[in-house]
Amino acid sequence: MRQTQIIMGMPITVEIPGPDGEASEAADALEAVFAYLRQVDETFSTYKESSEISRINRGELGLSDSSEDVRTVFALSQQTREETGGYFAIWRDGHCDPSGLVKGWAIHNAEALLQERGYRDYYIDAGGDIALGGLKDGRAWRVGIRNPFNRAEIVKALTVTNLGVATSGTAIRGQHIYDPHQPGILASDIVSLTVIGPNVYEADRFATAGFAMGRRGISFIELLPGFEGYQIDTHGMATYTSGFERYIVAYAERN
Numbered sequence: 001m002r003q004t005q006i007i008m009g010m011p012i013t014v015e016i017p018g019p020d021g022e023a024s025e026a027a028d029a030l031e032a033v034f035a036y037l038r039q040v041d042e043t044f045s046t047y048k049e050s051s052e053i054s055r056i057n058r059g060e061l062g063l064s065d066s067s068e069d070v071r072t073v074f075a076l077s078q079q080t081r082e083e084t085g086g087y088f089a090i091w092r093d094g095h096c097d098p099s100g101l102v103k104g105w106a107i108h109n110a111e112a113l114l115q116e117r118g119y120r121d122y123y124i125d126a127g128g129d130i131a132l133g134g135l136k137d138g139r140a141w142r143v144g145i146r147n148p149f150n151r152a153e154i155v156k157a158l159t160v161t162n163l164g165v166a167t168s169g170t171a172i173r174g175q176h177i178y179d180p181h182q183p184g185i186l187a188s189d190i191v192s193l194t195v196i197g198p199n200v201y202e203a204d205r206f207a208t209a210g211f212a213m214g215r216r217g218i219s220f221i222e223l224l225p226g227f228e229g230y231q232i233d234t235h236g237m238a239t240y241t242s243g244f245e246r247y248i249v250a251y252a253e254r255n
Contacts, residue, residue, distance in 0.1 A: 001026040008041045010127040033110045040106040084209035104204025129166040131200040148192040157249040164200030168211035189214045192232040
């Protein structure tokens with residue numbers, strides 16, 4: 001069963017492969033996932049006036065009075081800031097935007113909901129940040145890296161299972177990631193950084209920080225144990241980490 005809903009301003013697709021006879025149980029599981037993600041959006045949206053993040057930005061809510069989820073995300077954001085030499089930051093010009101971490105964190109929690117219901121084969125894709133568990137049709141899931149200059153083209157096809165894949169880039173939202181060490185300066189020398197990590201939360205947060213580092217981002221990913229990356233610069237030149245090739249689907253195998 002596969003379903004897509006618009007949440008957090010983006011299409012989110014959840015797929016649970018399985019026999020048709022299990023469709024009712026799968027539908028319930030999908031709705032539980034989507035309900036959770038809607039709750040996350042209500043809490044963390046920077047666009048909804050009633051969200052806790054909007055209230056924090058207006059000075060109406062202190063962090064100590066916020067929900068456990070918000071306090072958790074702020075703590076994880078600080079941890080990520082420290083682990084990336086300050087290249088991950090959720091505050092800019094006095095306003096907070098934790099979306100560079102929240103999406104991957106929420107998807108990771110959503111896959112835990114599926115696992116709690118006994119599902120081991122699943123796919124969750126939220127705007128290109130993907131959690132993949134188990135198999136589909138007896139083989140690992142296939143994931144494509146899109147050409148940031150031509151979204152209709154897949155530049156690399158990957159085979160992945162029980163891992164997370166996240167891409168930070170300019171193709172959908174334009175240049176939107178800032179270098180925290182140069183206030184007001186957008187990261188502009190790369191256009192796409194895809195990271196494969198042990199789960200989608202880890203992949204997402206380090207993809208965001210790596211993108212903010214510019215060309216040096218791929219070297220940062222190279223040094224992270226258990227991570228691989230694929231980076232495309234503004235000239236269309238691709239650079240990838242030393243272990244990335246093991247995930248690439250050979251051209252002859254794509255069909």
